[in-house]
Amino acid sequence: MSFQFKQDRSSLTAKEVTQKTYKCDLWRGGFEGVLSSGAQTFCLFIAIRYFNAGEVIKSLIAAAPFMGMFFSMVLLHYASKTRWEKSAWGALPSMITGFCLLVAAWTSSMHMFAFFVVIAYICRSALLPFITDIYGDNYPAKYRGAFFSKSLILSVGIAALSGFVGSSILEKDIEYYPLIFTFLGFCAFFKALAVYGMPSKSMERSPHENPFGNMKYAWQDRSFGYVLLTWFIMGFANLWTLPLRVDYITSPQWGIEGSAIFVAMIITVIPETLRMLLIPFWAGLFDKMNFVVLRMILNLSFAAGVLLFFISSNPLIIGAGSALIGVAFAGGSIAWNLWVTKYAPPGKTGAYMSVHVSLTGIRGTLGPMIGYWTVGVIGAQNIGILSCVMMILATLMLIPEIKHGRRNTA
Numbered sequence: 001m002s003f004q005f006k007q008d009r010s011s012l013t014a015k016e017v018t019q020k021t022y023k024c025d026l027w028r029g030g031f032e033g034v035l036s037s038g039a040q041t042f043c044l045f046i047a048i049r050y051f052n053a054g055e056v057i058k059s060l061i062a063a064a065p066f067m068g069m070f071f072s073m074v075l076l077h078y079a080s081k082t083r084w085e086k087s088a089w090g091a092l093p094s095m096i097t098g099f100c101l102l103v104a105a106w107t108s109s110m111h112m113f114a115f116f117v118v119i120a121y122i123c124r125s126a127l128l129p130f131i132t133d134i135y136g137d138n139y140p141a142k143y144r145g146a147f148f149s150k151s152l153i154l155s156v157g158i159a160a161l162s163g164f165v166g167s168s169i170l171e172k173d174i175e176y177y178p179l180i181f182t183f184l185g186f187c188a189f190f191k192a193l194a195v196y197g198m199p200s201k202s203m204e205r206s207p208h209e210n211p212f213g214n215m216k217y218a219w220q221d222r223s224f225g226y227v228l229l230t231w232f233i234m235g236f237a238n239l240w241t242l243p244l245r246v247d248y249i250t251s252p253q254w255g256i257e258g259s260a261i262f263v264a265m266i267i268t269v270i271p272e273t274l275r276m277l278l279i280p281f282w283a284g285l286f287d288k289m290n291f292v293v294l295r296m297i298l299n300l301s302f303a304a305g306v307l308l309f310f311i312s313s314n315p316l317i318i319g320a321g322s323a324l325i326g327v328a329f330a331g332g333s334i335a336w337n338l339w340v341t342k343y344a345p346p347g348k349t350g351a352y353m354s355v356h357v358s359l360t361g362i363r364g365t366l367g368p369m370i371g372y373w374t375v376g377v378i379g380a381q382n383i384g385i386l387s388c389v390m391m392i393l394a395t396l397m398l399i400p401e402i403k404h405g406r407r408n409t410a
Contacts, residue, residue, distance in 0.1 A: 009199035017199050021138040022147055027194035028131075029151030033158030034187040035097070035124060039065055041163050041268050042184075043117050044246045045170070045260065046177050051110035059369045062243030064118040066364020068093075068125030073358040076129050076350060077211035080203045086137075086350075089203065090130035091196035093123035098188030105181030124188070127195065128337075128357050133350035134200050136341050142287060144338055149283030152333055156276040163268030164261075171260040204347060214351045215358075223404045224343045224352065227292070228359055230401075234299050234394035236363040237387040240371030241306055247372075248310065248380050249318065256313055270319060271326030275333065282331035291342055292402045295335060296395045301328035303391035310384025336360075 009017060043061050047053040053061075079089045100120035104113050139147045166180045208214065218225040249258040249266055258266065285294055305328055308321030336356075344352035375383050 006197055007199055009201060012199055017138050018140065018147070021134065021198050022150070024194050024197040025148070025151040026154055027197075028191055029153075029155040030158050031187040031191035031194065033155040034162045035184060035191065036155060036159040037163040037166065037268055037272075038101075038181070038184045039121055039124070041246075041264055042166055042170075042177070042180055043121070044243060045167075045250065045263060046174075047110075047114065047117075048247070048250055049260075050174055050177060051113060053110060053114065055372045057110070057114045058243060058247070059372055060118050061114060061121075062368035063365040064121035065125045066239065066361045066367070067118070068122035068361065069128065069357045070361025070365060071122065072126045072129050072361070073214060073354040074211045075126050076354045077206050077208065077213070079130070080206035083202050085200045085202055086130045086134050087196050087198045087200040090127040090134070090198075090200075091192040093126045094188050094192035094195060096123040097121070098185045098192065101181050101185035101188060105178040105185065120188070125357075125361070129350050129354040131195065132337060132340065132353040134198055135338070136344070136349035137201055138199065141341065144341055145283040145286040145334055148338060149279045149334060152283075152337075153276050153279045156272045156279065156330075156333075160269045160272035160276065163264045163272065167260040167264030167268075174260075204350070206351075212358075214354050217348070217352055218355055218359075221343065223401065224340075226401055227295075227339075227343075227398070228356065230394045230397045231295075231356075232359055232363055233397070234302070234391050235360060236367055237390035237394070238302055238306065239360075239364045240367035240374070241310070241383065241387055242364075243368045244371050244375055244380070244383065245309060245322075247375075254313070254380055256315075262315075266315075266318060266322050270322045271329060274323055274326035275330040278327055278330035279334065282334050285331070286334045286338065290402065291335070291339060292398050292404065294331065295339075296398050298328050298331045298335060299391050299395040299398075302332070303388045303395075306391070307384050307388040310380045310387075 007020065012020065044058060047058055047061055051057075075089075075093070082089075097120045100116040100123070104116035104120065107113050107116065135144060135148060169176050169180065206213065218228055246263065246267055248254050249256045250263055251257070282294075301324055305321045305324030305326075308324060309318055310321070312318065340352040340356055341349055371383065374386075378386070
């Protein structure tokens with residue numbers, strides 16, 4: 001068979017569909033790794049150190065990926081009114097991300113920089129339900145974790161490497177940041193091509209008139225809705241600390257004032273390296289283990305990591321917290337992206353994922369804003385303790401759900 005970049009799904013065997021999706025997803029994962037390092041390290045670092053941004057701009061930049069998650073449900077609804085392929089809709093937001101990052105790279109205005117970075121990372125997250133829907137269609141149920149884990153390993157490995165290289169460049173001269181953001185922009189364009197190359201079905205027609213109609217699955221499927229509730233509590237406790245981690249080791253307010261290299265090591269290199277090493281382990285558990293028990297273990301790992309990160313200004317203790325967060329994120333990445341495939345009925349994977357992604361978007365959008373306000377009131381150490389307590393509560397709430405943890409209907 002001659003090679004074609006974009007092949008009609010109906011002309012391929014099931015095995016060919018899986019292999020083609022897998023190859024394209026490896027490319028997607030590689031470029032996503034670079035974009036991930038931008039979201040975790042460079043955007044906030046440049047806003048704080050170069051533009052001296054205030055709390056509102058820092059909160060908006062930190063919340064941008066989660067705003068995209070929230071709006072993904074609206075995008076999925078209107079996309080379902082077309083007969084476009086899921087891969088085309090997955091590629092379009094990434095093209096917009098690339099354009100916005102190129103503009104942000106070369107603007108001299110703090111407000112223009114923030115505006116285009118926010119739009120870029122909103123679009124980066126908006127494509128998530130389309131990608132998960134493609135996984136649900138194209139990967140065999142018993143091996144989804146294994147297939148997805150390979151692109152995820154590539155993604156986090158490249159995120160760690162690009163975070164270190166980019167921070168080394170900024171350490172020499174922060175004025176080089178436009179080159180880094182230009183590179184990020186081109187990676188978004190190539191990611192769009194990788195997503196577009198995936199064999200995919202056309203969009204299924206939404207049965208709802210309301211773009212938020214999929215939310216009904218959260219209460220119609222009570223088990224699914226209950227897990228979402230516990231995930232909301234745990235996720236909020238985690239996500240409101242995400243930008244605070246950068247602020248805690250960067251801003252003079254907390255007395256650490258880490259260098260670009262130190263920030264990259266703590267925020268990106270250490271957690272992403274451990275995440276990369278442990279993804280195969282967690283992927284194997286995801287395919288075989290009771291999902292709810294797995295989620296409980298991950299919650300407790302996050303709780304310990306966040307507590308250690310904020311409880312001290314000692315770099316070794318902060319580093320240990322960062323390492324534990326990386327361990328938890330290794331399994332969390334698998335669980336977050338694929339768990340709805342264990343709960344959604346056939347043909348509803350994208351709809352269930354849009355509910356999960358949108359709720360993540362709500363807590364991720366509100367979290368940084370509430371987090372910056374709360375840390376000013378109770379301090380960094382207390383926000384670490386409060387987050388840990390919330391995560392333990394969410395874990396205890398999952399105990400009655402253990403009996404449903406082996407669902408695998410998709």
